[in-house]
Amino acid sequence: YSIGYMHHDPHRPRFFAYLSLFTFAMLSLVTADNLLQMFFGWEGVGLASYLLIGFWYQKPSANAAAIKAFVVNRVGDFGFALGIFGVFYVFQSIDFTTIFNDAPSFIKGEGEALSFLGYHLDHQAAMTVICLLLFMGAMGKSAQFLLHTWLPDAMEGPTPVSALIHAATMVTAGVFMVARLSPLMELSETALTVIIFFGATTAFFAATVGLVQNDIKRVIAYSTCSQLGYMFVALGVGAYSIGIFHLFTHAFFKALLFLCAGSVIHAVSDEQDMRKMGGLRKHIPITYWTMMIGTLALTGVGIPLTHLGFAGFVSKDGIIEAAYAAAGGEHANAMALYGFWLTVIAAALTSFYSWRLTFMTFHGKPRAPVDVMKHVHESPLVMTVPLFILSIGAVLAGMVFYGSFFYAEEAYNAFWNGALPAFSDNHVLHDMHDVPIWVKLSPFVMMVLGLLVAYQFYIRSPETPKRLAERHHGLYQFLLNKWYFDEIYDFLFVRPAMWLGRVLWKKGDGTIIDGFGPNGVAARVQNVTSWVVRLQTGYLYHYAFAMLIGVAALITWSMFTGAGTGGGAH
Structure with a gap:
């Protein structure tokens, strides 16, 4: 896809060099069996991300976005580094196997384990502090609430970068890291509660901001931010495999959406404002239908009470059910209920902004200038073939891999082989099969609701959004300015x-x-x-x-x- 997209760019060799550097760093991160190698990979992907966001260094906005991404990530990485120091101080090792074996006996210890910021911490508190510091690293890398501001600005980079780095791989590194360190996280109820809180808040917050954005790539960026929140909710309630499942399915449909957005931008002479698009459905049919598949997967379309549906349907519904299951039972976590309700509301918002994007871009009257509409063309084969391949994943990934991630005993054990150890009192994967029917139906109902409202606003009555924005001007400005976090x-x-x-x-x-x-x-x-x-x-x-x-x-x-x-x- 990059070959086609960067066809006219004079700096193609530099682009592919950076991309290869990123791939190297990402692979070293995920194959790490100790915290030092993981940290090197972690910083490597941050560096490659910085270089790729600022790839078009002639644009001041790209340079500013690259520096912003780097600086905001330094805040998270500072916490991650402190967490690693804490682990080494406590366990005298940074090897995962050693840490995981020693951790359960460590928290049963008596007396002071660690001094931090003048506080003398016992063994349980020390474990909580270490887990929270490690999670702080994940917050920066995975653009969670408070450290999220860099991700939408990262869209200044070329579209293949947005698809690979800021949808499928690097931003999910935080989720991967928390899941990889699940035996530590399991030992701290407080840390898991904090993870649920930030995940659910991010899922809701980013979805509200996505409702009113006009830049096609920024809408998808906020969507990514929101979906990462879902993954953290799953990790926080102890359903690690479902968080990873959503990471896996999300990579297909979100990369697909970004690449389709790139194809649209390519077709309309590098325009990214959806208000200047519309009526593109007949001109770029391949892009339209593949984007439709991506939207169906993101919004979670499927047959309720079955496992038949697009990729996002299976994994996202699983997270919502797991959150509800964790709120009940013997190890009930009150924060899980907060996670459940916010993810359900976010499901409706997700559906609305996804369909809004599709309707504004492809339906209605053309709003682009006449000379632009004359030159609208489908992308070359080198760009459309990857769209087909990702579409297959967006349709089938959820149904095909369901058993390996949800607790179907044999398939689950064969797939994970002990790689995601959860303790014996963690029954979330069992309990989620027994949640009430209304819980299983709630994401589907919310998805339909979002679709109907978007259809009413952007197909049947396109003047309504304008009127609403004028009537609720304060709220509209609040969301348009991203809750004023940058300010x-x-x-x-x-x-x-x-x-x-x-x-x-x-x-x-x-x-x-x-x-x-x-x-x-x-x-x-x-x-x-x-x-x-x-x-x-x-x-x-x-x-x-x-x-x-x-x-x-x-x-x-x-x-x-x-x-x-x-x-x-x-």
Whole structure:
């Protein structure tokens, strides 16, 4: 797909070099059997992501987005690094097998295990702190609530980058890491509760923002953010395999949606604003139908109470059922109920913004300029064949791999082979099969609701959204400005940092260091020399006068000293 998309780009070799670097780093991350290798892979994908977001370095917006992604990820990575230090301090090892074997006995220990920020922590608290620090790394990499601001801006990179890195692989590295470290996470109820909270909040928050965005890639970016929240809810309730299942199915349909969006952008002369599209269905039919498959998979279309449906139907419904199951039972977690309701609401919002994207882009009257519509064309074969391949995954991945991820004993054990150890008191995968029917139907009902509202707004009555936006102007602006997170962070962190930098530069560096240091010494030498220079006037009578004064002074001095010595002799 990249070969076709980057066909006219003069920097193609650089693009593929960066992509290969990313692949290398990602593979080293997922194949790691210790925290050090994982951390190197983790930082490697961050670096490759930075290079690829800022690939078109001529655009100031791309450079700003790349730096933003890098800086926001540093916040998360700082927590991840501290978590790794904590693990090494406590277990004297960074090898996964050793850590997982020692962890259960560690939390039963007595006395102080760790000092952190002045607090003396017992064994259970130490485990919680370590898990939360590790999760902080996942929050940055997987764009969770509070550290999410970089992901929508990352859409400045080329579309294949958005599909590979910011949909399928790198942003799911946080989910992978939490699942990989599940034996540690299982030992801290608090950490799992925090994971559910952030996952559910992200799923809801990103979905609300996606409702009103107009850039086709940004809508899909917020959708990614929201779906990552779903995955964390699954991990938080202890249904690790279902979180990974959603990661797996999501990769198919989200990469498909991004590549279809790239195909649309390619067709309409690099335009990304959906308000300037419309009526493209007949002009680019392959893109339209593959995007339709991606939308059906994302919104979770399927036959309720069965396992027959598009990829997202099986995995997303599984997460919602698991959240409800975890809220009941003997190990009930009240936060799981919060996760359940927010993911159900987010399912309706997901359906709405997905269909809104499809209807605004492909249906209705063409809103693009006439000269653009004349040149609208289907993408070349090299770009459409990958769409077909991903479409197959978006349709079949859920149904084919269902048994390996949901608890069908033989298939599950054969597939995982102990790679996702959950403790014996974790019955979520069993309990979720027994949830009430209304719970199983709720995501389907929400999906239909979202579809009907989107159809009403963008096909039957296209004026309604405008009227609603005017009537609820405050809410519309709140969502359009992404809950004002960028502005809040700018006010709280960026401006004070700039002010501090300016003070240190002007006062600290300029006045103190340079004033008393190299520049100060140079200035004092200059003062002395300018004073000495004044003595050298160049006028003869000045020199004669100076000599006269000098002679008079010498005579006076010799007289006094002579008199003094003479007096002493007497």
